[in-house]
Amino acid sequence: MQKTTFIVIAVVLAVAAAISGAWFAARLGAPPAPPEHARLLSTPRPVPAVPALDHRGADFGRADYEGRWTIVFFGFTHCPDICPTTLNVLAGARRLLDDLPEAARPAVTMISVDPGRDTPERLAEYVPFFHPEFRGVHVPAQHLPELARSFGAAYAYAPLEDENYTVDHTASVFLVDPEARVAGVFPTPHTAEGIATDMRRIMDLENRR
Amino acid sequence: MKLTCLFRAGLLALLLCAGHGAQAETTQAEAKASDAESPAVTDAWVRRVPPAARMTAGYLRIHNPGPEPVAIIGAGSPFFGSVEMHGTITVDGMSRMREHERLEVPAGETLSFEPGGLHLMLMQAREAIPASGEIPFTLLLEDGRSIDFSASVGQPGS
16 A cells, blocks of 8 residues: 555656656757847837828727737838848748747738838738738828838938839838837848748747746 | 930830841841850749739849850830839848849850849839730840840749
């Protein structure tokens, strides 16, 4: 009788030790890998509250960033090369993260640096083409400088022929944390694999805090 | 600048017409150059864009097997009202796109038009930009020759 009790206790202890060992190994054993491409800010900056509309015409504000990570790209629809290239890369990165629970998959947003031509309707015809969950954001021209500045993004209008124009713009991709703060930058060049791997690492680091 | 553009556009229109008609106006350069030494275009594709897009970009490789450099001074397509050669340069994370009026392909070398770099900027689509199929193009060279090729509409990596 005594012997059986002893064995039961021993087995329970062994199992408990194994589980806690595995837990500690998972939590502390492997040092968290830092992101390879992204530069994380030591002091994240809150995204300012400026009026904006998403491509469906709904208000888009700080609350839309809260609760999940958001990848932000500053672009415009009359951009034949770098914007579709970047949006394709981001769509690839998002697809690589499809195994994550829905709430953990990062949102992707293109903020237009060309509010004069990029109405919400036009953004609706363009942005979701790359991925059905991507959101286009229209910020009125008078508020765009404040928003861009908070990200550290720049843009400038450059004339083309026939009164046409193009927009020089920051090609880096930004990261907004679930508390609606600008938390990091992916400098160029971008690859889907690089961004997806870094997103996993960044979310992993955050979960260990 | 404006005049040069008009001139180039005119020349290109002429070439496009000539190309589709009888090959009556064979230039001396064309007569001299053997096929083996003629620059050739490969891997040409046009980025598939949302139906609403007014413009897109074309990419290609052009190889110059000849002993002399060749220069591209224009491009055209019956599908687009305007085709320009543009280059995207990204400096300190800032992307700028500028027109190139002339691009040289050194002897024996290949010039690549690829995403994030050189591209044919395709503007003023005559009808909706097709989502698949082939789009015909002509490159105009400084020596009077031209290169006809077609580019398939698609998406990289798909």
